[in-house]
Amino acid sequence: MNQLGQVRPDPGPALLALYDEALPQVFGYLLARCGSRATAEDLTADSFLAAVRACRGDPPPSPTVGWLIGIARHKLVDHWRAAERERRALTAVGEPEPDDPWDVELDVLLAHEVLAQLTPIHRAALTLRYLDGMAVPDVADHLGRTVHATEALLVRARAAFRRDYPCSREGDRP
Structure with missing residues (x-):
């Protein structure tokens, strides 16, 4: 129920209906960016769990593939932050170059x-x-x-x- 005492629709079925369409897109988004199948699988699962938690919130979101990819992006950034915290053995780096005209086509x-x-x-x-x-x-x-x-x-x-x-x-x- 919301603050007015009205029953709000359960967004769970909408998320479940979207799952089959969104899963390959969310997984593909993560795999292309992290390069590790295992990490992409873990982050995909984390993304969908976060989506379920968000759907239980008030007000519930309207699940879309774009919304799920946004959640996946945040999970990926969180993953990178955690990995960086583990690897804090940074060394001093020289001053940045002012202009950098390095233009090549990358494989x-x-x-x-x-x-x-x-x-x-x-x-x-x-x-x-x-x-x-x-x-x-x-x-x-x-x-x-x-x-x-x-x-x-x-x-x-x-x-x-x-x-x-x-x-x-x-x-x-x-």
């Missing part, structure tokens, strides 16, 4: 392999910024950082990506 599979080798926080920043197409302030908000700190993080993450990405021509490396 998608190789790029995913390189992303998987980066620290979780670097992977999270690059994925949210370039794969999800988020603006820097939105990336900062998702990662719980200031915009300035996120810009610096993105500079370091791009440098780490370039360092590990094998270039096809000798002169391509910055």
Whole structure:
């Protein structure tokens, strides 16, 4: 019942009806970004459990695939944050480069392999910024950082990506 004493419809059946359609999309979204089938499976399960909890809230949401992918994005960011906390052996990094005109066409599979080798926080920043197409302030908000700190993080993450990405021509490396 809501505050007016009216019985509200149960959103559970709507979520269940959406499950078959949404499962491959949520799983595919997570797998493409984390590169690990086991991690994507765990995060998919966490996402659907969070959706069930949200449907029990007041007011209940209207479940859609986009809403579920939003939950999955948050679960992925939480996963990266936890992994980063475990790996806090950060070393000092040099000053960011002011202009960086490194423009090459990246091999998608190789790029995913390189992303998987980066620290979780670097992977999270690059994925949210370039794969999800988020603006820097939105990336900062998702990662719980200031915009300035996120810009610096993105500079370091791009440098780490370039360092590990094998270039096809000798002169391509910055």
